[in-house]
Amino acid sequence: MMVEEMAKKIHDYVKEYKHVSFVEIMRFFGQEAKGDYCMEIFHNCILWSGMSKELVDAINDCLIRGIIVMNGTVPMVYFVDGKIPKWPLAKRLPKNGFKTPHWVPVVFNPPGEKLNARKTN
Numbered sequence: 001m002m003v004e005e006m007a008k009k010i011h012d013y014v015k016e017y018k019h020v021s022f023v024e025i026m027r028f029f030g031q032e033a034k035g036d037y038c039m040e041i042f043h044n045c046i047l048w049s050g051m052s053k054e055l056v057d058a059i060n061d062c063l064i065r066g067i068i069v070m071n072g073t074v075p076m077v078y079f080v081d082g083k084i085p086k087w088p089l090a091k092r093l094p095k096n097g098f099k100t101p102h103w104v105p106v107v108f109n110p111p112g113e114k115l116n117a118r119k120t121n
Contacts, residue, residue, distance in 0.1 A: 006029070014110060033052055077105065
């Protein structure tokens with residue numbers, strides 16, 4: 001599948017389901033999503049691994065064009081989705097990265113997605 005087509009499908013999926021994890025994206029694309037690449041935001045601050053180059057490029061394309069946004073999330077989201085990476089959780093994001101790999105859990109949303117607020121008595 002071409003990167004552009006994959007990016008369109010990611011955009012449509014995130015727009016429909018919201019709060020989408022890497023696990024969900026990997027399941028959506030199946031074998032096509034699997035590979036030897038990872039996404040990181042700083043040195044050793046890894047978002048996800050085991051991805052195809054095309055998937056990494058498609059997600060980056062969506063983020064750069066602003067048709068999806070990436071938000072931090074809690075590890076429980078990935079626990080519920082059935083996959084937790086083997087690396088320690090990054091509790092903060094150091095400017096120069098980590099010496100060893102750390103996991104940064106994120107989800108994808110449509111831009112401008114707002115959280116609900118309610119009064120708690």
